[in-house]
Amino acid sequence: MGDLLALIAELDDLNLFIHHKRNIVLFDKVNSDWYIPPDLAYAYHMNEERLKLFLEEKSGGNIYWKPNELSIDGKRSELNPPFRYHIFKEQYGINTSLEQISCIPDLMIHYLLLYNLSMIARYETEWWFDLIKTAADDTYPFIHTFLEITEIKCPRMIYHFLMKRCTL
Structure with a gap:
């Protein structure tokens, strides 16, 4: 997940703040x-x-x-x-x-991360509970910020993908 999160441009400021x-x-x-x-x-x-x-x-x-x-x-x-x-x-x-460096499109990166988080939420409820309650490491800010970014960015990426397909 860390490699995929590193490919999201909007998380770079958070990475600079946490990891310098x-x-x-x-x-x-x-x-x-x-x-x-x-x-x-x-x-x-x-x-x-x-x-x-x-x-x-x-x-x-x-x-x-x-x-x-x-x-x-x-x-x-x-x-x-x-x-x-x-x-x-x-x-x-x-x-x-x-x-x-990855040639995976941004939309696929967001999908893979959302899928992985959904599996964690479903099958690793204890880990998820510990993450939310203790926030002992830097994982929670990355997940929280990623979800906020995805809520804004994914509809636009899907729109551009569909418009590109319609013009072909």
């Missing part, structure tokens, strides 16, 4: 282009050219260079995973750890 590290690097938008910080190449232990090829391969997107920067053509309406969209900040981002 970021899981997602958000991109700045200038005009219609998304600018990727050059530090991401160093985090992935790649040079910028290799990062460009890697991101093109993973996303199937149109990525081009600006002087000393990697930028993504923002004229595309949507970027595919491994890029993640932060619904509240209205920015795209990508995981800081190459090990956590």
